Amino acid sequence: MKSSTRSGGTDMRRMLLSFFFVIFVALSAWILQRSLLETPLTTTHPEEAVGHMLKNIDLTQGEDGVLLWRLKAAWGSMNQKDNLILMDEPDILYFTRPDNKEVRVTARKGEVQQTEERVRLWNEVVATYEGNRLDAAQMIYTTKNKRAVFDQGAVVSAENMRGSANLLEWDMEHNIITASDNVRMTFDQFR
Numbered sequence: 001m002k003s004s005t006r007s008g009g010t011d012m013r014r015m016l017l018s019f020f021f022v023i024f025v026a027l028s029a030w031i032l033q034r035s036l037l038e039t040p041l042t043t044t045h046p047e048e049a050v051g052h053m054l055k056n057i058d059l060t061q062g063e064d065g066v067l068l069w070r071l072k073a074a075w076g077s078m079n080q081k082d083n084l085i086l087m088d089e090p091d092i093l094y095f096t097r098p099d100n101k102e103v104r105v106t107a108r109k110g111e112v113q114q115t116e117e118r119v120r121l122w123n124e125v126v127a128t129y130e131g132n133r134l135d136a137a138q139m140i141y142t143t144k145n146k147r148a149v150f151d152q153g154a155v156v157s158a159e160n161m162r163g164s165a166n167l168l169e170w171d172m173e174h175n176i177i178t179a180s181d182n183v184r185m186t187f188d189q190f191r
Contacts, residue, residue, distance in 0.1 A: 052078040057087060059112065061143055068146065068172075069094045071119065073110065083114040090121060094141075094148070096129075096175040103129045103172065105139060105148070117143040125150070127170075132158045136168070146173040154179075160188040 057073040073087035090110035094103040108123035119141040127134040127148075137152040147169055154168040156177075163186070165179035 052080065054078055054085065057085070057090075059085075066100075067095055068143075069141075071110075071112070085112040085114070087111065092119065092121070092141075094172050097173050099175075101130065101175075103127055103170075107139070119143070132156065134168070141172075147171050162186045 054076040055074070057071070057076050059071045061068045069092055071087075071090055071092045073090045075089075076085050076087035078085050087110040088108070090107055092105045092110075094105065095101070096103060105121060105125065105127040107121035107125040110119065110121040112119050120138065121141075122138040125134075125136040125139045127136075127139070134150070134154055134156050136150040136154040139148050139150050141148045150168040150170075153164065153166050155162070155164045156168075163179070163184060165183040166181035167179070169178045170176075171178070
């Protein structure tokens with residue numbers, strides 16, 4: 001008789017455990033479904049988004065076997081309709097000609113427009129080259145002419161000099177910077 005009672009108690013425990021397991025699975029599935037329905041396809045927090053999200057972006061462009069630039073970003077999203085890749089915290093290395101020196105450009109936000117062959121960075125754009133620094137609100141780099149345009153103003157800082165302009169254009173192929181519209185230069189030795 002004892003063995004049948006013990007068997008009945010074990011059966012009851014199994015049934016209760018199975019019941020709670022089914023409730024747990026159903027509740028988890030319901031919570032997951034609600035979170036997926038409430039999450040937008042695009043968000044400012046890419047790690048929370050569902051859809052065409054990209055992780056560890058690494059894009060390069062070269063010409064005649066020579067690397068022109070390399071872009072890296074931890075997160076991004078892709079809009080296939082517009083051939084557009086949006087990125088958070090892009091980091092680009094450009095290689096100037098003819099000496100192949102590095103220009104590093106970073107920003108909070110960026111996009112690659114594949115059809116137009118251009119890269120746009122905005123929100124705290126910082127370019128560094130041989131200890132010199134350029135700060136700007138936006139940069140547009142066109143791959144066809146290898147030029148970076150800072151069309152919302154730029155400030156250039158070097159060891160003994162500081163300059164600014166409303167429009168600055170950097171020809172990466174020839175490593176020439178041209179400034180226009182309200183150009184100002186200050187040299188430390190003349191202060």
